Amino acid sequence: MFDLPEKRRLSEELEAKLTEPGIWDDSQAAGGIAREARELRDEVTVWDQLQRRAEDLEELAQLAGQDEELAEQVKVDSLAVDLELQKLELEVLFADPYSSHHAVLSISAGQGGVDAQDWVEILMRMYMKWAQPPAQERSTLRPGCEVEVIDTAAGDEAGLKGATLVLRGRRAYGLLRAEHGVHRLVRISPFDQNHRRHTSFALVEVMPELAEGEEAQVEISPEDLRVDTYRSTGAGGQHVNKTDSAVRLTHLPTGIVVSCQNERSQLKNRELAMKVLRARIFQRQQEEAAKKRDELRGDVMPAEFGSQIRNYVLQPYTMVKDVRTGVEVGNAQAVLDGQLEPFLEGWLRWRLAEA
Structure with a gap:
């Protein structure tokens, strides 16, 4: 099951591991850790950005009031966020550890x-x-x-x-x-x-x-x-x-x-x-x-x-x-x-x- 806090924790843990002395003595192993850390970091970043967009839209909707133009803009942006969420939800469906394999x-x-x-x-x-x-x-x-x-x-x-x-x-x-x-x-x-x-x-x-x-x-x-x-x-x-x-x-x-x-x-x-x-x-x-x-x-x-x-x-x-x-x-x-x-x-x- 998708767990964003756990992915964030693991990303930080791998980033810290890459700073340990001697980690790059085995360049192949370190490269694998770096690749995993980068993928986790990118995934966490995308979800964080989407969450911030949703929060900003919620605040904007409260400010819109009777402003029809602003309300219409909120509606358009909300649809865009929904579409992005649907794409990310599809990514979450690949939960199996071997999903990325040939x-x-x-x-x-x-x-x-x-x-x-x-x-x-x-x-x-x-x-x-x-x-x-x-x-x-x-x-x-x-x-x-x-x-x-x-x-x-x-x-x-x-x-x-x-x-x-x-x-x-x-x-x-x-x-x-x-x-x-x-x-x-x-x-x-x-x-x-x-x-x-x-x-x-x-x-x-x-x-x-x-x-x-x-x-x-x-x-x-x-x-x-x-x-x-x-x-x-x-x-x-x-x-x-x-x-x-x-x-x-x-x-x-x-x-x-x-x-x-x-x-x-x-x-x-x-x-x-x-x-x-x-x-x-x-x-x-x-x-x-x-x-x-x-x-x-x-x-x-x-x-x-x-x-x-x-x-x-x-x-x-x-x-x-x-x-x-x-x-x-x-x-x-x-x-x-x-x-x-x-x-x-x-x-x-x-x-x-x-x-």
């Missing part, structure tokens, strides 16, 4: 056969479109992210059995963790010759990508790791397809399997796969330690009917509705084109209310 996003097909595999590919496109909006459409809820496709598994007839992406941008995990869960699609199947309506499911999992200094939190013993190499089946030129550049890591104690075939270099693929593996193990550790619902990604749910967090209906009408928050959008195509902001904000506010 995100590892995995999509896998559930019930629905070839339609479910096609649904995986549609969802992958949706998240990539969300991550890469035009400059004029960027906002707190759609800041723009760099997307790296780590691995894809081709479907039997169409689409994808699964895909893993890393989205790097401001608060990528803090935003996309709202997407964890089962996504349900209802439409006339393009793979059904009788043009019947089909329902298909896909599971979306979202994890924070650990920063370099945080990776030590997840210890992976070499004897607990099985490494398999194979030829990439994706695009990438002759080198990728003629050498064993793809890497599959299996963490034996947990059974977690991660693959990467995106890079030409086997070494690079292994590094990327290790990042994803650490994220998955870290997530599991956090869930087991916390033992409470949706600590990082939410409850583990089967990708089948009754467990979905969001419904996407394309036939006989169009509608996308979040089961948890009740947020509903009629323009389903806009949502599939990456316009997820109503659902992201709705989930953040719902999560804060549930806390």
Whole structure:
């Protein structure tokens, strides 16, 4: 929960620590403290300035009396303060300590056969479109992210059995963790010759990508790791397809399997796969330690009917509705084109209310 006095106290404490003798002997650690202190100081300053503006307006309103011109000015300024407050309230919703991290996003097909595999590919496109909006459409809820496709598994007839992406941008995990869960699609199947309506499911999992200094939190013993190499089946030129550049890591104690075939270099693929593996193990550790619902990604749910967090209906009408928050959008195509902001904000506010 947001606590301004506590943030002010912590900011002052960090500022004082930076003046201690020898603190800058470890420039990397001191730089991290300085960065945290600066962020806290800037946040406290913004709230303090807004509070002063509100107090000044309250005094001005008392002085306005019958002065219509002054009263109108107070009204205009009050609206401006309200808008600023709404923006700051949105900032407060990112309370999770990992909100500022990049995100590892995995999509896998559930019930629905070839339609479910096609649904995986549609969802992958949706998240990539969300991550890469035009400059004029960027906002707190759609800041723009760099997307790296780590691995894809081709479907039997169409689409994808699964895909893993890393989205790097401001608060990528803090935003996309709202997407964890089962996504349900209802439409006339393009793979059904009788043009019947089909329902298909896909599971979306979202994890924070650990920063370099945080990776030590997840210890992976070499004897607990099985490494398999194979030829990439994706695009990438002759080198990728003629050498064993793809890497599959299996963490034996947990059974977690991660693959990467995106890079030409086997070494690079292994590094990327290790990042994803650490994220998955870290997530599991956090869930087991916390033992409470949706600590990082939410409850583990089967990708089948009754467990979905969001419904996407394309036939006989169009509608996308979040089961948890009740947020509903009629323009389903806009949502599939990456316009997820109503659902992201709705989930953040719902999560804060549930806390």
